[in-house]
Amino acid sequence: MSMPIAAIESLVELIKHSKATTLSEFMESLKDASQKLKTSVRNSISLSAGADLFLRFVTRTSHDVTNFEACKVHLINSGKVLVEKATAVRHKIAEIGVQFIKDDATILIHSYSRVVMLLLQQAAARKKRFKVYVTESRPTSLGVQSTKILRKAGIPATVILDTAVGYIIDKVDAVFVGAEGVVENGGLINAIGTYQVAVVAKAANKPLYAVIESYKFVRLFPLNQYDLPTHTPDLLTFPDLESPRYLSNNDESEDDVENFEASNPTVDYTPPDYITLLCTDLGVLTPSG
Amino acid sequence: MPMEKKSTKDMKEMTKAERRAVQERQRAEKAARTVGGTTTKKGSQGSATSVVDNTSIFTHQEYSFTPSDSKHKEKQQKESKKESSKQVALFSHLEIAKGANTSLDIHPAVLVIGLQFAEFKICGANARCIATLTAFKKVIQDYKTPEGTTLSRHLPTHLSPQIKYLVNSRPMSVGMGNAIRHLKLEISTMDIDLADDDAKRLLCEKIDNFIRDRITFADRVIVDYGLQKIQDGDVILTYARSSVVQALLLEARAKGIRFKVIVVDSRPRLEGKRLLRRLVDAGISCTYAFLHAVGFALKDVSKVFLGAHAFMSNGALYSRVGTAMVAMMAKEKNIPVIVCCETYKFTERVQLDSFVMNEQGNPEEMVNVSTTSTPKAGLLDGWLHKPDLKLLNLLYDLTPSKYITTVITEVGMIPCTSVPVILREYK
Secondary structure (H helix, E strand, O other): OOHHHHHHHHHHHHHHHOOOOOHHHHHHHHHHHHHHHHHHOOOOHHHHHHHHHHHHHHHHHHHHOOOHHHHHHHHHHHHHHHHHHHHHHHHHHHHHHHHHOOOOEEEEEOOOOHHHHHHHHHHHHOOOOEEEEEEOOOOOOHHHHHHHHHHHOOOOEEEEOHHHHHHHHHHOOEEEEOOOEEOOOOOEEEEOOHHHHHHHHHHOOOOEEEEOOHHHEOOOOOOOHHHOOOOOHHHHOOOOOOOHHHHHOOOOOOOOHHHHHHHOOOEEEEOHHHOOEEEEOOEEEOOOO | OHHHHHHHHHHHHOOHHHHHHHHHHHHHHHHHHHHHHHHHHHHHHHHHOOOOOOHHHHHHHOOOOOOOOHHHHHHHHHHHHHHHHOOOHHHOOOOEOOOOOOOOOOOHHHHHHHHHHHOOOOOOHHHHHHHHHHHHHHHHHOOOOOOOOOHHHHHHHHHHHHHHHHHHHOOOOHHHHHHHHHHHHHHHOOOOOOOHHHHHHHHHHHHHHHHHHHHHHHHHHHHHHHHOOOOOOOEEEEEOOOHHHHHHHHHHHHOOOOOEEEEEEOOOOOOHHHHHHHHHHOOOEEEEEEHHHHHHHHHHOOEEEEOOOEEOOOOOEEEEOOHHHHHHHHHHOOOOEEEEOOHHHEOOOOOOOOOOOOOEOOHHHHOEOOOOOOOOEOOOOOHHHOOOOOOOOEOEEEEOHHHOOEEEEOOEEEOHHHHHHHHHHHO
């Protein structure tokens, strides 16, 4: 289950058990809960998209319903519908996106994304013949998982190193990526490495299609990589070479791998200039729209 | 006439433009006397004190100003010929504002701001818009609907010479145009049965609301949004002086954010100096540089904040001349360019370059090379007598949308390609 849907589901669950008597109290508790959700995970972008979407929906419906209990029931039901629709939405996107895969194409995907997987499976089911390169996508190595799923669906897939994108890009016809969130200017927030894949694709004049559900649109406007809510400045600082810790551990035998993995960001921001089209359940959009 | 004598007495104390205004008004009065015959007495009274009861005059006069003595006419023609030969051919379609000229029926409040506009005493899109609306409020307050017409029908015809006068003193800004259009719409949708006083009160309220919602509060919201984009350690570059950017930087300082500012400025207006003074007074560490040093100044900059005069519906920014250069340089160096602009400055017009529409300032400004308040003539002194020398003093330029990262408006941060979307929503 994806993060935004999980967020919506948990908020629906909250409504079910809520003992609030007034509307404002009710709204307050919802806002608190969504805030708690957002702070509980390190990377809150897609989660906040879901939570904000649901909150906006609640505010809108609570305005035109007078009976509070009826309003609650209505919200629970529509929350459920929203969750159920999530899978349907993905199918719809896959349906729309299939047209971008031509017969005998070579495709590059980054990391793992449910909706990209579904799109490729749909394409295979329609007897399209294509090959897929999958980036390994360190540190999660989700690319390996994607490859397994694709092979099971009868699609030839190969894992490549994240550093090998530039090497294979000339053999690729199109790049497909999913997203954690789409920001207001049409840029993407996605698993780390998406940006560099996009830059390489742009340099090689290969189209890059972003495949996303419309509930992942977030109200953010990042100016650059360091303007994201997930940004932690640790990575940008340099070690103090004069510090005793560094001097004592001079041979750098095991400057533990986990340590620098933890300080690396998990997502990056891809500006809209690098995206050819956004393929959503609302249709195919240009990044500026 | 006793009144005229009095005004000549005060002549010495007036500034040049004010003196000219008085002279011209007297001349116009003279003309009116010859045309209108019987209304003489009324006319001289009306122009000096109120605009209420001289309605009968401007029906005769049709606001056209005809100088009575032929000698003056000749001189004027000569001057205009000379001036046109001194215009840069590519920009000959742009009029150089000749300063305020008066006719009879201008309200004193409008007269005052007209002169201030012409001399750039009131400068900046927001300041001018607020001044205009406040003056029009006074006009409306002093207005009485004549017998046999209604306020919603007659008030616009009463306002239009005032507007014409303001345009003559300096071409209207886009924001002012939008505000006046809004005001006219409000007047035309006024209930006909409403009593005069009530209607006037209602209109004044509407004007106040416009100033509050679209300018004052909008600025505050923009400052709030802008604060999210200023972090500790930022180096912010700004060009010339924008009231919103100034408010934003001062607020960021008040919030305790540690950042530096580079103020880039250019001749001949040197507007950045005023901003610099305010920032330094607030204790912000600043650097001051001229526009030609912008390439060097951008070396350590993390964000560029710019003000706006107007936004075209193709997402292009129309702002103080030099802005486009700053934006292009910043884009070249991958530095985000953030423009602060209230939505009332958005216009439906599309503009592709800085030539089609622009404003020419007084070329004399360029002669002065002093950076202090005492003028000092530079090499360009006496340019009028050099036959092959022409001066061009453009006031604005156009920045294409691709050089702008984001626009901060009171409705949020938007990419500048979304300007038409906002315009559509306000309709």
